Amino acid sequence: MPSITTPLRRAAPLVLLALAALAAIVAPRPAASQEPEFFDVPWAYNQWMFGRPMDMSTLRYCVDTREPDWEVAAAIADTIARGLLLESQRYVVDTPVTVADDITRIYAIMLEHCDLHMGFKLIPEGYDTWVTLTDAYYVSQYVYVSANPDVRQLGDVPRDRPIGATIGTSGHLGLLTYLRTAGTGQRWPIFPMANDDLALQALLNGTVDVALVWAPTLWAKQRSDPAYAALHAIQPNPVQPTSLGVGAILLADQIFLRAAVDEAIAALKADGTFGEILEFYGFPATALP
Amino acid sequence: MRHSKLLLALVASTSSLLAVQTASAQDGPAANLATITADTLLNPADGDWLMWRRTYDGWGYSPLDQINQDNVGDLRLEWSWGMSAGGTQQTPIVYDGVMFLQNSDHTIQALDATNGQLIWQYEHDLPDGVNPAGERAMAIWGDTLIVATRDSHVLAIDFRTGELVWDTVIADYTMRYANSSGPIVANGVVVQGTTGCGQAQPGGCFFTGLDAATGAILWKVNTIAQGDDPNTNTWNGVPVENRFGGSAWIPGSYDPVQNLIFAGTGQIYPWNAEMAGLVPRSADPNLSNEALYTNSTLALDPTTGEMKWYHQYLPTDSLDLDYVYERILVDLEVDGVMRQTVVTTGKLGIIEVLDRVSGDFLWARETVPQNVVLSWDPDTGVKTINPEVMPVIGQTTFNCPADPGGRAWQATSYSPRTGALYLPTVEFCSNTTVQPLDPGQAYTGGGRQTYARVPVPDSDGNIGQVRAINLTDQSEMWQYRQRAPVTTSTLPTGGGLVFVGTLDRRLLAFNDETGELLWESPALINALESFPITYEVDGRQYVAVGASFGNGLGRLISLTPEVRRPPTNPVAMFVFALPE
Numbered sequence: 053m054p055s056i057t058t059p060l061r062r063a064a065p066l067v068l069l070a071l072a073a074l075a076a077i078v079a080p081r082p083a084a085s086q087e088p089e090f091f092d093v094p095w096a097y098n099q100w101m102f103g104r105p106m107d108m109s110t111l112r113y114c115v116d117t118r119e120p121d122w123e124v125a126a127a128i129a130d131t132i133a134r135g136l137l138l139e140s141q142r143y144v145v146d147t148p149v150t151v152a153d154d155i156t157r158i159y160a161i162m163l164e165h166c167d168l169h170m171g172f173k174l175i176p177e178g179y180d181t182w183v184t185l186t187d188a189y190y191v192s193q194y195v196y197v198s199a200n201p202d203v204r205q206l207g208d209v210p211r212d213r214p215i216g217a218t219i220g221t222s223g224h225l226g227l228l229t230y231l232r233t234a235g236t237g238q239r240w241p242i243f244p245m246a247n248d249d250l251a252l253q254a255l256l257n258g259t260v261d262v263a264l265v266w267a268p269t270l271w272a273k274q275r276s277d278p279a280y281a282a283l284h285a286i287q288p289n290p291v292q293p294t295s296l297g298v299g300a301i302l303l304a305d306q307i308f309l310r311a312a313v314d315e316a317i318a319a320l321k322a323d324g325t326f327g328e329i330l331e332f333y334g335f336p337a338t339a340l341p
Numbered sequence: 342m343r344h345s346k347l348l349l350a351l352v353a354s355t356s357s358l359l360a361v362q363t364a365s366a367q368d369g370p371a372a373n374l375a376t377i378t379a380d381t382l383l384n385p386a387d388g389d390w391l392m393w394r395r396t397y398d399g400w401g402y403s404p405l406d407q408i409n410q411d412n413v414g415d416l417r418l419e420w421s422w423g424m425s426a427g428g429t430q431q432t433p434i435v436y437d438g439v440m441f442l443q444n445s446d447h448t449i450q451a452l453d454a455t456n457g458q459l460i461w462q463y464e465h466d467l468p469d470g471v472n473p474a475g476e477r478a479m480a481i482w483g484d485t486l487i488v489a490t491r492d493s494h495v496l497a498i499d500f501r502t503g504e505l506v507w508d509t510v511i512a513d514y515t516m517r518y519a520n521s522s523g524p525i526v527a528n529g530v531v532v533q534g535t536t537g538c539g540q541a542q543p544g545g546c547f548f549t550g551l552d553a554a555t556g557a558i559l560w561k562v563n564t565i566a567q568g569d570d571p572n573t574n575t576w577n578g579v580p581v582e583n584r585f586g587g588s589a590w591i592p593g594s595y596d597p598v599q600n601l602i603f604a605g606t607g608q609i610y611p612w613n614a615e616m617a618g619l620v621p622r623s624a625d626p627n628l629s630n631e632a633l634y635t636n637s638t639l640a641l642d643p644t645t646g647e648m649k650w651y652h653q654y655l656p657t658d659s660l661d662l663d664y665v666y667e668r669i670l671v672d673l674e675v676d677g678v679m680r681q682t683v684v685t686t687g688k689l690g691i692i693e694v695l696d697r698v699s700g701d702f703l704w705a706r707e708t709v710p711q712n713v714v715l716s717w718d719p720d721t722g723v724k725t726i727n728p729e730v731m732p733v734i735g736q737t738t739f740n741c742p743a744d745p746g747g748r749a750w751q752a753t754s755y756s757p758r759t760g761a762l763y764l765p766t767v768e769f770c771s772n773t774t775v776q777p778l779d780p781g782q783a784y785t786g787g788g789r790q791t792y793a794r795v796p797v798p799d800s801d802g803n804i805g806q807v808r809a810i811n812l813t814d815q816s817e818m819w820q821y822r823q824r825a826p827v828t829t830s831t832l833p834t835g836g837g838l839v840f841v842g843t844l845d846r847r848l849l850a851f852n853d854e855t856g857e858l859l860w861e862s863p864a865l866i867n868a869l870e871s872f873p874i875t876y877e878v879d880g881r882q883y884v885a886v887g888a889s890f891g892n893g894l895g896r897l898i899s900l901t902p903e904v905r906r907p908p909t910n911p912v913a914m915f916v917f918a919l920p921e
Contacts, residue, residue, distance in 0.1 A: 118783035148515040149470035151783055157472065172781050177791070179780065219585070220616050220778030225734050228615055232734075236624060243583040244611075244618050246543055248782065250582075259580065266782060 111138040113300070114166035116145040120248075120272035121298070121337075125170035127329050128189050129300070132168075135316045141166075151247060155180075158301070167302060167309060174297040175222065184304045187314045188297025189326055190337035194223025195285040197263045197270055199255055205287035209261055214241040216251040216260035223264050223294040230291045249273075252280060262286070267336040298337070369460045370438045371451050371501050377436075377481050379528065383597055388877030390435045392525060392592075393478035394752060395874070398670040399594035401754030402833050403875045407882035409836030412919055413850045413860045419883060419918040420457035429475025429912060430750065430891040432872035436481060440876075440885070441500065442914060443523075446473035447490050449498060455878050457916065461503030467492055471514055475891075477750065477872065478523040478592050480531065482553045487531055489520035495533050495551060507556035511535065511549045518546075525602065527595040527643040529553050532602050534589025538564075539610040543582035546589050548604065548639075550646050560646030564589055564606045566633045575656075577630040579618040586610035586617075587635045591750065594668040594683070596697060601649060602641045603683045603697060605665040609635050612744075612790055613732055613775050614659035631656035636664040638683060640700060650700035654687055655724065659731050660713065660773070661744040661790070662688040667752040669762070673812055675703050684812065686753055688746025689713055690766055692810060693722060706815045708808050709747035709766050710797045713740055732790055734775045743771030743792040749893045752872060756833035759853050761809045761818050763831035763839050767894055768797045768804060794899055804900050807831060807841050809856060819856030825904050826897045829886060830872045840884060842869025844895055845904045848886050848917070866911050870895050884917045 111133040115122040126142055133140035143165035152158075159182070162169055172179075174188050196206050196215075203209060217224040224244075231239045243260055245251035248269035255263040256279060263283075273280040288294075299317075302310050318341065320326050326339035375381075377391070385391045387404045394401040408416060427445030434441040440454040447465040452458060467473055471492045480487040485497035485506050492514040497506040512518030512535050519537035526532070531551040538546035545565030551558055564587030566572035576584050586609040593604025609632050614620045619630040636655040639648055654664040664687035673682050673694065683697040690709035695702055702722030715725045730740040741747075746767075753764045771792040796802065805827035809818040829842035838859070839851045848862040848869060871887035889912040898904055 116781070116783050120782060147470040148468075150516055152470070152517075155780060157470070173779060175777050175780055177774075178777060216583075218779075220611050220613075222777040222779055224616065225775070225777055229734050239621070241578060241623075242618050243579055244585070244616060245583060246585070250543070254582075259582075266779070269782065 109139055110141040111136060111168065112141045112143065112166040113168040113170055114143045114145055114161055115170050118145075118147075118151075119171040120266070120268040121171060121335065124329065124333050124335050127333075128326060129168060129170050131320060131325060131329065132313060132316045135320055136312060155183075158183075159303075162303060167306060168300040168313065169302075170300045172299060172301045173222070174299055179301070182304050183301045184306070184310055185301055186299040186310060187317045188299045189317050189321070190330060190335075190339045191295055191297045192267045192337035193293055193295040194221060194226070194264055195267045195270060195336075196288050197252065197255060197265060197283050198261070198286050199283055200261070201282070201284070203286055205289050206262065207290050208286075209240065211238055211240055213261035214243050214259070215262045215264055216243045216245045216254045217264040218248050218251050218266070219244040219246065221264075221266070222296055223266070226294040227264060227291055252283065255283065256280070271334070271336050370453055371460045374437055374439060374501055376484050382482075382526070386437075389437065390433070390874045390876050391481055392434070393432050393523070393872070394594070394667060394754070397527070397595040397597065399667050400669060400671070400757070401667070401752055401830060402756050404835040405875050405877050405882045406835035406837075407877070408834065408838065408875070408884065408919060410838060410852055410859060413836070413838055415919050416850070416860055416862075416884070416917045417920065418862075419916050421916065422452060422457045422914045424887075424889075424912040424914060425473070426910065426912060427473045427475065428870075428891045428910070429887065429889050430477045430871055430893065431475050431887060432478050433874055433885055433887075433914065434479050434481055434486065435874065435876035435885075436500070438878040439500070441479060441481075441486050443476050443479055443488055445475035445912065447476075447488070449486065449488055449503070451500065451503060454876060454883065454916075455881070457914075463498050463503045463505070465490055465494065465496060468514065471519075474521070476521060476523050480524045480526045482526040482529075482531070487524055487526060487553070489523045489533055491519050491521070493518045493520060493535065495520070495524065495531060495549075495556065497553075497556060509551055509556035509558065511551070511558065521590045522592050525592045525595060526553050527602055528597075528600060530559060530643040532593065532604070532641070532643050534591070534593075534604060536588040536590035536607075538586060538588050543584070545584055545587040546606070548589055548641060548646070550643060562639070562641060562646045562648060563587075564634050564639070572633040574627060575629045575631040575633040577619045578623050578625060578628050583618065584632075586632075588665065591665050591667060593641075594670050595643070596670055596681075599698065600642060600644065601697070602643050603668040603670065604639055604641065605663075605668060605685060606634055606637050606639065607663040607665040608655075608658040608661055611778060612659065612661040613734075614657050615734065616775075619657050620659075632658075636662070636687070638664070638668060638685065638695065638700075640697070652695055652700050652702065652722075654693055654722070655689075660740055662713065662746065664688075666748070666750060669753065669755050670697060671755055671812065684755070684762065686748055686764060688742065688744070688748065690742065690747030690764070692762065692764075694812075704815065706810065708764060708810065709742060709768050709806075711741050711747060732773050732775050737772050737774045739770060740773055741770035741797060742767070743769070743773060743794060745894055745896055751828060751870070751893060752830040754831045754833050755812070756839075756853055758833070758835065758837065759809070759818070760811055760813050761853070762812050763833055763853075764808045764810065765827040765829065765831055765841055765894075766806045766808055767826045767897055768800065768806065769794050769897060769900055770797055771795065794897060796900060804897055805843060807839065807851065807856070809839070809853070818854065821851060821856050821858065825901050826894045828868055828870045828894045832873045832875060832884075834875055840873050840875075840886075842871065842873060842886050844868045844870075844898060844901070846888070848873065848884075848915075862915075862917070865915055866907065866913050868895050868906055881918060881921070886915055888913050888915060
């Protein structure tokens with residue numbers, strides 16, 4: 053964990069925000085609006101036992117070790133807290149469950165442990181009404197990855213060779229949209245992959261010629277396992293690149309805290325603080341104002 | 342997570358799994374329960390409810406007639422029992438005066454079925470990360486109650502004492518494998534379907550056969566064709582490790598003459614066939630894209646796991662239109678010939694009838710308004726799908742119905758009194774938009790498309806119905822319509838009644854021949870999303886229904902916003918009887 057000191061120096065303009073953040077944490081929550089449905093309905097065991105946090109000087113945030121960027125996200129969250137003159141309180145979600153296809157699981161975690169849960173992509177209409185998102189603290193993209201050093205762009209890959217794409221991602225949908233316009237014989241076979249890890253493994257074992265994954269996953273794999281060192285991202289053309297902002301989610305009634313965090317994010321992007329964090333980690337993302 | 346419950350323990354086992362007995366357990370009504378034999382299940386006592394749909398044929402019918410058309414108006418609450426928080430869709434088992442309940446958190450309880458007094462309790466601790474969402478059914482065999490859990494265990498619990506007899510793990514919960522319904526026990530084999538095969542589980546779901554006496558795993562049958570199965574070529578060239586779905590989340594039915602289980606399978610994951618790699622169809626003539634054995638009936642030998650035949654109802658499904666629900670085994674006259682049939686109805690609300698010996702298609706009949714199927718071949722049942730309803734990335738399409746279906750997991754039932762199939766149905770449509778699944782790397786959107794549910798065009802505003810369809814001539818005998826969705830299974834009885842529960846917290850009773858509403862309960866504690874049952878103890882008939890918002894047809898609450906649910910989402914069992 054690096055020491056990021058510059059944000060402390062630069063945090064002075066955020067003092068006013070800190071007052072707003074304090075107010076946000078203690079502010080009463082508005083009454084629930086219209087009855088939500090299905091996945092809109094979050095539920096936590098003994099949920100009525102969780103009240104308003106009494107410690108008003110901390111910013112409680114969660115990071116999930118299943119997310120490839122969790123260390124970077126933690127550094128960003130610590131910086132936001134310092135910018136708001138709050139003490140950061142980190143909760144690391146560490147579970148053996150591979151994926152959770154029901155996002156309402158986060159509700160229980162957030163009730164108990166955190167006001168901000170880091171690491172969520174800003175997908176239009178991608179969230180139900182019980183959560184809200186902050187602004188993006190960085191922007192990254194889906195990348196096409198090859199193990200063949202001679203392949204520089206997707207267009208170099210023969211059209212009969214399979215691409216392993218993690219199921220249902222925005223990048224996957226972008227690729228499918230392109231393929232719909234391609235003529236017969238011009239479409240790569242697409243193998244839906246359960247997750248980025250399996251897509252990259254399929255690339256290593258030769259099941260697919262290209263893997264379409266979230267760039268931070270490739271970054272994390274190459275950082276931790278030399279087996280992935282030879283993999284490289286290639287240019288996406290002729291397919292358009294897919295970029296997404298990443299922010300944090302809050303429970304929807306945390307209106308004032310969200311406003312304070314958003315202002316902090318804007319300031320910390322504008323003064324280059326987030327950019328320095330990303331550079332420190334060599335993280336494949338940008339944090340431009 | 343539930344340490345406070347330990348305070349209730351009077352007797353604890355030495356393992357982390359906990360059996361709790363009340364002081365009266367040794368002398369109570371559970372202590373003298375007789376061993377369940379094959380014959381007990383083949384010929385259950387009229388007063389018992391020993392499996393999910395009461396009998397192997399899946400009828401969901403009780404011959405009890407003490408409560409009947411003449412006196413149902415006098416029905417009143419006899420007792421109730423609060424259950425663990427969390428949506429559950431469970432079906433009680435009642436055996437010789439003892440009711441067995443499974444709570445959402447897998448707290449298993451034995452109650453005196455006449456008054457709701459607790460006899461014993463067993464707790465199965467779920468690991469962190471697994472939702473306590475209950476199970477739809479349990480089974481009973483030998484001296485044990487057999488239950489499945491959300492973390493992919495199958496347990497056998499001594500039904501007299503509440504002590505664990507065996508515990509078998511059938512799948513890895515960390516890969517999101519789960520059980521959401523309990524098993525059926527046939528010929529000494531526990532047959533358990535696995536669900537949750539949406540993303541982290543390459544190769545799809547499966548059925549598992551376990552020895553009912555020991556819990557030893559005897560066989561597994563994949564619900565996605567693979568290996569040397571010739572139907573592996575029905576996945577458009579997508580490798581088996583990239584195929585998802587085929588969840589088996591409803592217990593099957595059992596034909597003891599053929600020694601066959603008839604069980605259903607769900608759709609592909611993700612729901613969108615283009616995302617799943619099934620469309621566009623490959624130009625390779627050796628490949629097809631039906632995605633077998635999704636949305637099918639599988640005829641399985643419970644002894645060996647051998648698949649005798651299959652029938653797929655909806656290939657290349659792109660709308661989450663499961664055909665996983667109950668299979669009703671009934672002999673019907675078809676074109677002048679008596680046929681042994683298996684009847685099921687998928688989310689489209691189309692009743693479909695097969696010969697259960699050959700698997701041949703016999704007939705089908707629509708019920709709710711739908712625009713997905715344009716027609717079907719009368720000889721094979723092969724459907725022509727309306728291309729305009731198929732979801733397209735970047736567009737919004739309109740389909741009727743959508744998930745959760747014109748009928749959902751709330752089971753249909755058959756009454757031999759009337760020859761009718763009683764369907765709990767709902768009418769609605771959806772503006773459907775394909776949605777990315779990647780909000781987080783660890784938290785995906787499941788199989789979702791966004792279904793913005795709307796009423797059927799020119800709707801009378803009534804979302805919920807009960808439909809009675811004569812299975813001999815396929816005519817509609819009657820139809821009851823109401824504003825709020827109907828949200829329990831139907832329960833026909835020998836008393837000429839059909840019970841059903843609703844989202845607006847009422848249990849209703851109809852005349853089974855006319856559909857006349859004869860009785861309705863006061864509003865209960867929560868929506869009724871469960872499987873009502875009836876049973877008899879010491880000559881007195883009871884009707885039991887679980888109150889719970891179980892995330893089934895309750896999702897349609899967005900269409901009836903005036904129906905309010907209690908914010909704390911309480912769960913309870915209510916039992917009614919006539920005055921003594």
